[in-house]
Amino acid sequence: MQISSPEKLMFYISMAAAETLGTVDYVVLCIMLGISLGIGIFFAIREKDTKEGYLLGNRQMGAFSVAVSMFVTLSSAISLLGVPAEIYTFGSMMIYQYVSMTSVYIVGMYTCLPLMYPLGITSVYEYLGMRFDSTAVRLLGTCIGMLQTASYMAIALLSPALALQTVAGLPLWWSIVIVGLVGTIYTSIGGIKSVVWTDVFQSSIMLAGILTSIVLGVMRSGGTLNVLKTAHQEGRLGLDEINPDPRVRHTVWGLVIGGFFNWYVNLFTQSMGQRIFAIKSLKGAKMSYLLNAVFMVLYGLLLWATGLALFGFFYTQGCDPYEAGTVTNRNQLMPYFVMQILSGFPGATGLYMSTLFSGALSTVSSGINALAANTVEDILGPSLRRVRSERLVTVIAKLAVCFYGLLAIGLAYAAKSLQGPVSQMAMAAFGACGGPVLGMFLLGALIPWSNKIGAFFGGLISLALNVWMSIYGQIYGPRPTTLPPAPMFACAKEDVLNSTTISMYSNASSMYEATTMTIDESMVAEPFSFADVSYCWYGLMGTLMAMIIGCLISLIAGRTDVNTLDPDLVFPFVRKLCKLREPLTKDDGLVTSAEYKAMTNYRFSWDMYKINAPQENSETTFT
Incomplete structure (x- = not known):
């Protein structure tokens, strides 16, 4: 093989050498995991064993810490690995997804938040039971929501395991077990407060890891201008796909409109709802939504820059690891890239692996805490209402956390055969x-x-x-x-790199254009099939x-009959459009309808409420 410069030779040698984490990297990784466990132990010792405290932090948590926890929970290792790999492989269209994500929180401030927060509930699916006066509807919503949470946890656990398999050579199952058990332990002993404050700690690690990979990746790729020039030349900056055909994988319409509904559902999940219900005031809850809108804009830009740096690095150095067979899954591109740029800095690779672990731990801990809340409130709720011991109910919630943690580990290992970017898997789920x-x-x-x-x-x-x-x-x-890969001259062995291979990669761009044209024509000619619909529209x-x-x-x-409908249970603008009664408040000398529903096990009738409500400004005690 002909090496064109000493720099290329050094790069080839470094790629062969950088295969595992060093001792210092493992120390850094262990410190991060130890701190996460320590936070859980701290809150286990400090907090009393009550269901309200364990699941909702006594509804006294601050807006900023909860906002960070919400953001980190949904960011996870999935986006840290999947989005840069997506940009490397398919281009920058994915960035439109963050436009829709940002708009979700703005819309949520005027829809989901004023609907759900004032109800004073613990599980978001209690709303379905209240609105439709049906236990069956509530349980169906609970089961579907739990299925979604479990699927997302499995993918989130799989992501760092793929990375650790790449950079440390550890078996996939071993990596899954490490992350799954650590997240399960600190969640089970510390409750929602340990989850939220661990998320805050882990967010700082994630930010440090992302910025480090961007800066060093751009430096090793010849600077910002060279990265942008290479990305433009190789089609990674394309943002103009406006084809309305739903079978086209990524278009502006699919990512913005379809992506909005894919993300809007998160506001009605237990993981997000439980955090919002834990905030001490509605004003604070609105602030957490607004902060998440800002976080999403910044996070999307950082991941976009990471993806461009990832491609610029391997293009400049002359090696595409996936095409060379160095990695077997494109989701492993990012950790392999980090191994190359950080291998000369002791502990730096461990810091980035901590970034991935932090994202996964946040998602797993939030998910299993939410599933435990669903179990205690929605599935076992009627039985546990007869239990007088708060401590016993909390113990049951902790056992549920352990069960769902083990379930997440099993599902993550089962998901190892799924193909495609992990970000796509998550959005499809x-x-x-x-x-x-x-x-x-x-x-x-x-x-x-x-x-x-x-x-x-x-x-x-x-x-x-x-x-x-x-x-x-x-x-x-x-x-x-896929878009044309990076060139191969610096990483292929001499007996593999022959004239046919060189010709294939030198003509990759024209082959890509011809293939794309053929696919587009076939889409028009062939009959419509639901198998062809982009995941963005699910x-x-x-x-x-x-x-x-x-x-x-x-x-x-x-x-x-809308005249019997409690106005608390529809969006505020629907109340005005349909001219429903405004909700009664304590300022009227009456208990709220939410309090009355809670006292009557949610079997609510407006006529019955009017009969039982006091007619004068006097206090009434319900037993």
Whole structure:
């Protein structure tokens, strides 16, 4: 093999040498894990064993710490690995996803937040039971939401395991067990406070790891201008795909409109709702949403820069690790890149691995804490209401955390055979499982006359169709065409790099253009198939199916009388449009409808409420 310069020779040698983490890297990694465990132990000793404290921090948590926890929970190792790999492989279109994510929090400030926060609930799925006066609807929403959370946790656990397998040569199952057990232990002993404050600590590690990889990657690629020039030349800066065809994987419409619904469902998940309910005031909850909108803008730009630096580095050095067979999965590109640029700095690679572990730990701890809350409140709630010991209920919640932690470990190992960027896997899971349950929430909050029969069958049918479409697309859907890879002259061995290989890569650009043209023509000619639909549309399709089916069944089964509907249970703007009664407050000398529903196990009737409510400004005690 001909090496064109001493720099290329040194690069080739370093790629062969940088295969495992050093002792200092393991020390750094262990310190991070130890601090996370220490935070859990601290809150286990400090806090009393009460259900309210364990699950909601006694509803006295600050807006900033919760906002950071919300952000880190949904960022995770999935985006740290998947988004740069996506930009490296397919280009910059993914950046539009962060436009939709940012808009979700702005919309949520005027829809989800004023609807859910004043109800004083613990589980977000309590809303479904209250709105539709149905235990079945509530349990269906709970089961779908738990399925979505478990799927996301599995992918989040798989992400750092793939990275650790790449840079340390550890077996995949061993890496999954490490992250899963650490997250389970500190969550089970410390509760929501340990999760939130560990997230705050882990966010600083994530920021340091991202900035370090960007700066060193750009420096090793010849500077910012060279990175941008290379990215433009090789098609990584393309942002102009506006094809309305839903079968095109990434378009402006799919990422902005479809991506909005894929992400909007997160505001109605237990992981996010539980944090919002833990904040001490509605004003603080609004501030946490606003902060997350800002965080998403900055995070999207950082990941975009990371992806460009990733491609610029391997292009400048003359080696595409995936095409060379050095890594077997494109999700391993980022950790392999970090090994190359940080191998000369003791402990630096361990710092970046801590970044991935931090993201995964945050997601796993939040997920299993949310699943435990669903178990205690939604599934075992009727039985546990007869238990007088708060300590016993808290112990049951902790056992549930341990169970779901072990379940997440098993699911993550089972997900190892999935192909494609982990960011795509996560968004597909959000859309496939989240779309139907989002449709149930919106059916109740937007359509005052919808009933429980429509909500139940709308959600159930939508779930079946959406999951089928997701699995069908994963098995039979077309594989997306990648952009031309980085050149191979610096990493291929002499007996592999022959004239045919050189010719293939030198003509990669023209081959890509021809392939793209053929695929576009075939899409027009071939009949429509749901297997070809982009994952970006799963959330919107699931939401619309649940709402349309729910409305039709509600019309057939008999519409709900809006005069009997509690106005607390629809969006504020719907109350005005439909001229519903404004919610009663304590300022009127009355208990709120939310308090009355809580006292009557959510079987609420407006007429019954009027009969039981005091007519004068006097206090009434319910027993």
